Amino acid sequence: MSPTLQYAAFFTLAALILIPALFVVVSRNIVRAALWLCACLVSVAVLFLVLGAEFLAAIQVLLYIGGIMVLLLFALLMTRRIGEPDVRVVNRQVGWALLGCAALASVLFWMLRGERWPVARVAADGSPAAMADALLRPFVLPFEVASLLLLAAMIAAIVIARQEPGE
Amino acid sequence: MNAIPLTWYLMLAALLFVIGLFGVLTRRHAIGALLGVELMLNAVNINLLAFWRHLHGTASAQVFVLIIITVAAAEAAVGLALILNVYRVFHTVDVDEINLMKG
Amino acid sequence: MTVPVWLIPLLPLAAFAVIGLLCLRPPREKAAPYLLILALAASLGLSLFALRQIPPGSGHEGLVYRWMVVGDLQFELGVLIDPLSGLMLAVVCLVSLLIQIYSIGYMKGEVGYGRYFAYMSLFTCSMLGLVAANNLLLTYFFWELVGLCSYLLIGFWYRRPAAASAAKKAFVVTRFGDVGLLIGILLVAQRAGTFNYLQLQWEVLPAGVLGAGVTTAAALLIFSGAVGKSAQFPLHVWLPDAMEGPTPVSALIHAATMVAAGVFLVARTYFLFAAAPAALLVVAIIGALTALMAAAIAIGQDDIKRILAYSTISQLGYMMLALGVGGYVAGLFHLTTHAFFKALLFLCAGSVIHAVHTNNIAQMGGLHSRMRLTSITCLAGALALAGIFPFAGFWSKDEILAAVFHSTLPGHYVLYGVALAVVFLTAFYMFRLWFLTFAGSPRTDVAKHAHESPAVMTGPLLILGLLAVVGGALLLRFPPAAVGLSTFLAPNAAAEGGSSAVKYGLIAASLLVALAGIGVAWRGHRRQALHAESLARSLPGLYESFRRRLYIDDAYEFFVLRILLVGSRLAAWFDRHVVNGMVDGVAWLTGRMGVGLRRVQTGQAQFYVIVILFAVLAALIVMAAAGYPFGLRMVARP
Numbered sequence: 001m002s003p004t005l006q007y008a009a010f011f012t013l014a015a016l017i018l019i020p021a022l023f024v025v026v027s028r029n030i031v032r033a034a035l036w037l038c039a040c041l042v043s044v045a046v047l048f049l050v051l052g053a054e055f056l057a058a059i060q061v062l063l064y065i066g067g068i069m070v071l072l073l074f075a076l077l078m079t080r081r082i083g084e085p086d087v088r089v090v091n092r093q094v095g096w097a098l099l100g101c102a103a104l105a106s107v108l109f110w111m112l113r114g115e116r117w118p119v120a121r122v123a124a125d126g127s128p129a130a131m132a133d134a135l136l137r138p139f140v141l142p143f144e145v146a147s148l149l150l151l152a153a154m155i156a157a158i159v160i161a162r163q164e165p166g167e
Numbered sequence: 168m169n170a171i172p173l174t175w176y177l178m179l180a181a182l183l184f185v186i187g188l189f190g191v192l193t194r195r196h197a198i199g200a201l202l203g204v205e206l207m208l209n210a211v212n213i214n215l216l217a218f219w220r221h222l223h224g225t226a227s228a229q230v231f232v233l234i235i236i237t238v239a240a241a242e243a244a245v246g247l248a249l250i251l252n253v254y255r256v257f258h259t260v261d262v263d264e265i266n267l268m269k270g
Numbered sequence: 271m272t273v274p275v276w277l278i279p280l281l282p283l284a285a286f287a288v289i290g291l292l293c294l295r296p297p298r299e300k301a302a303p304y305l306l307i308l309a310l311a312a313s314l315g316l317s318l319f320a321l322r323q324i325p326p327g328s329g330h331e332g333l334v335y336r337w338m339v340v341g342d343l344q345f346e347l348g349v350l351i352d353p354l355s356g357l358m359l360a361v362v363c364l365v366s367l368l369i370q371i372y373s374i375g376y377m378k379g380e381v382g383y384g385r386y387f388a389y390m391s392l393f394t395c396s397m398l399g400l401v402a403a404n405n406l407l408l409t410y411f412f413w414e415l416v417g418l419c420s421y422l423l424i425g426f427w428y429r430r431p432a433a434a435s436a437a438k439k440a441f442v443v444t445r446f447g448d449v450g451l452l453i454g455i456l457l458v459a460q461r462a463g464t465f466n467y468l469q470l471q472w473e474v475l476p477a478g479v480l481g482a483g484v485t486t487a488a489a490l491l492i493f494s495g496a497v498g499k500s501a502q503f504p505l506h507v508w509l510p511d512a513m514e515g516p517t518p519v520s521a522l523i524h525a526a527t528m529v530a531a532g533v534f535l536v537a538r539t540y541f542l543f544a545a546a547p548a549a550l551l552v553v554a555i556i557g558a559l560t561a562l563m564a565a566a567i568a569i570g571q572d573d574i575k576r577i578l579a580y581s582t583i584s585q586l587g588y589m590m591l592a593l594g595v596g597g598y599v600a601g602l603f604h605l606t607t608h609a610f611f612k613a614l615l616f617l618c619a620g621s622v623i624h625a626v627h628t629n630n631i632a633q634m635g636g637l638h639s640r641m642r643l644t645s646i647t648c649l650a651g652a653l654a655l656a657g658i659f660p661f662a663g664f665w666s667k668d669e670i671l672a673a674v675f676h677s678t679l680p681g682h683y684v685l686y687g688v689a690l691a692v693v694f695l696t697a698f699y700m701f702r703l704w705f706l707t708f709a710g711s712p713r714t715d716v717a718k719h720a721h722e723s724p725a726v727m728t729g730p731l732l733i734l735g736l737l738a739v740v741g742g743a744l745l746l747r748f749p750p751a752a753v754g755l756s757t758f759l760a761p762n763a764a765a766e767g768g769s770s771a772v773k774y775g776l777i778a779a780s781l782l783v784a785l786a787g788i789g790v791a792w793r794g795h796r797r798q799a800l801h802a803e804s805l806a807r808s809l810p811g812l813y814e815s816f817r818r819r820l821y822i823d824d825a826y827e828f829f830v831l832r833i834l835l836v837g838s839r840l841a842a843w844f845d846r847h848v849v850n851g852m853v854d855g856v857a858w859l860t861g862r863m864g865v866g867l868r869r870v871q872t873g874q875a876q877f878y879v880i881v882i883l884f885a886v887l888a889a890l891i892v893m894a895a896a897g898y899p900f901g902l903r904m905v906a907r908p
Contacts, residue, residue, distance in 0.1 A: 075251070
């Protein structure tokens with residue numbers, strides 16, 4: 001693929017990530033915002049693919065979009081009271097937030113400018129086999145701890161959110 | 168896509184992060200802030216994978232990303248439960264109204 | 271064997287401790303006086319034994335305990351045993367013992383019986399310690415303690431407002447003197463490097479370490495303490511009011527012992543005064559002035575104790591006059607005889623007050639036939655005070671008059687004239703008192719039914735009466751030292767100059783003047799003209815000013831009320847508004863700051879996140895500006 005084409009592809013993908021992201025944060029309707037987030041996440045999954053992490057791209061779609069976003073949407077849609085739109089979307093801090101975020105972006109960009117990093121890539125294996133091997137041999141502890149974490153979160157969510165009898 | 172330098176990926180991630188931060192800071196709806204947090208997490212993931220692809224290539228970066236996604240799931244679940252509970256007490260999800268710790 | 275002199279003040283202290291802890295309430299308080307009397311008898315015995323061992327004119331130190339050393343200065347606890355302290359110890363023990371015996375009768379049935387004797391024990395301990403101390407600081411310590419006991423005892427009947435305020439007045443007025451004394455002591459110590467009397471007298475002063483100015487200043491400052499404690503002008507105003515206390519207290523503290531402490535102090539530091547002639551002149555002048563003033567005021571008083579109080583002030587002035595003109599022995603001799611007959615007179619007054627329940631001599635009369643013992647002993651005391659041969663007062667007063675006449679001070683003839691006038695006035699007011707109290711016929715029903723006091727009270731009267739009669743013999747032979755008093759106290763003093771013609775002339779003059787005073791009083795008595803109204807007629811204007819104490823108390827009151835209180839009101843305003851205001855201001859400021867800072871706590875999480883964001887930004891910018899690498903300069907791994 002020629003470099004020009006690659007640039008064009010990259011910028012398109014970038015736009016596909018950033019524009020839905022913008023809509024996530026400015027949309028009036030919260031359900032619409034959640035849906036914009038789904039779009040953004042899909043584009044991120046594509047980016048993962050471009051970077052060569054196939055397994056993770058699949059995981060992104062399955063877990064993030066299929067799990068987390070579904071949960072959010074269900075919570076929004078099934079509890080009507082929560083899902084009702086507000087009058088004002090943004091709070092009084094907009095000005096300061098804009099300032100701060102712009103400043104942060106500038107600082108980050110300034111830190112990144114002039115870096116001489118290699119363009120060529122190293123050999124990186126993003127296949128499921130490599131992941132499995134990693135998860136079950138060197139990183140088995142984080143793997144197990146993560147499962148504990150999920151168990152704890154599950155119990156916590158049930159306990160916090162359950163309705164007291166009589167409510 | 169070998170021609171894209173690492174820096175561009177990092178800038179992309181930075182922008183995504185800042186957008187998510189803006190959402191966290193400004194959204195009045197509690198879940199809106201939660202969405203912003205998700206954006207920030209994704210930016211981090213992009214960062215990690217960009218470095219993985221260009222510099223190291225070891226498995227640890229991938230595991231890290233997986234764990235991040237796992238934690239995001241757990242956090243979303245518990246966060247939603249909390250928001251539900253808060254709604255029951257305050258009868259609103261407007262973050263500005265939840266200021267019992269004022270003063 | 272050497273007498274443990276340090277034990278002498280400690281025995282009454284032990285009595286104080288025991289009485290204070292065990293004997294403050296009935297029934298055990300009945301034992302209190304006996305404990306004290308026991309301690310005092312032992313102390314008296316010890317001091318008499320110690321007297322025999324003191325070589326005339328010199329002294330040595332007894333037990334010395336080094337308590338604290340600060341730089342060059344040493345704070346010691348020690349006794350100095352020399353003729354002066356030996357004499358004083360014996361006198362204080364003897365008089366105190368007799369008065370405690372008297373008190374058993376006088377204070378019988380009073381509330382606080384035990385407390386009275388506890389205070390008396392503490393006082394005696396303090397007075398003995400004051401006298402025996404070997405250094406200035408220790409003397410000052412006991413000086414203050416004596417003042418405290420005086421306060422406690424004047425205000426013994428503390429529920430009486432007059433007594434409470436009299437005690438306060440005594441303490442505050444003597445405070446002025448005490449401050450001067452303290453400054454004087456510190457001045458000496460700072461220049462000389464020591465508080466010790468022997469060192470000061472034999473090492474520091476001869477070496478000329480203290481300049482003439484410093485010596486004079488120190489002497490005057492020390493004298494100011496004596497002015498306060500010995501009720502000299504202008505700090506004499508507390509003594510008449512101190513008569514609010516029980517009469518034995520007046521006898522012991524305000525006649526015989528504590529007020530003598532000022533005279534004692536001047537005698538103790540006489541080496542300083544001897545080197546500062548200007549100070550001696552001041553002492554003499556103030557002494558003479560006080561003597562004259564107090565004697566005049568005494569004429570205008572009708573309260574028996576007040577008359578005696580002013581008499582005490584006057585006689586103390588006499589002693590100061592003596593010391594001022596160089597009559598060291600004369601002054602101390604008069605101190606001793608005065609202790610005897612003044613205590614006697616006060617105890618007689620107490621006996622009379624006990625019988626007729628009033629202090630006012632206008633309401634007495636005719637008590638001679640009803641209270642024979644009291645009357646006779648009081649007469650003895652009066653004769654001694656007036657200075658009639660051969661009573662004790664005659665000898666000591668004449669020594670003083672001779673010393674003044676022969677002194678080398680400028681204007682000493684004026685001083686002599688003043689002293690002679692005081693002799694006249696003293697005789698007059700004293701016999702006015704005696705005639706109005708004991709002679710004639712009773713002027714009230716209470717006086718008609720008066721009866722003599724019990725033996726426990728008249729016993730001490732007799733003993734003191736005896737001493738008032740024969741005390742003059744001390745001059746010739748001072749037992750147990752086996753020499754005359756003057757040789758004992760100051761063997762190196764220059765012999766009295768002047769021929770015997772002058773000597774007998776002086777004696778005749780003083781006798782005549784005293785007899786004249788008594789004669790005028792006698793004539794007044796015959797004509798019933800000694801009462802207040804008659805006197806007012808005979809001495810127009812003068813009498814009134816005497817009665818009003820020469821308006822000195824009024825002057826003080828004016829000063830305090832108009833000037834001092836205004837100043838203190840100002841200071842109070844300042845304290846309340848400025849100082850308090852500053853404190854309140856700090857509190858107010860903190861409060862406002864708190865209110866202001868509280869606005870940061872909005873309770874809204876998003877606000878906190880913004881704050882965190884800006885903090886992190888600031889940190890990043892600072893780090894980047896400082897060149898922190900942020901780990902971005904990495905080398906790719908192959």
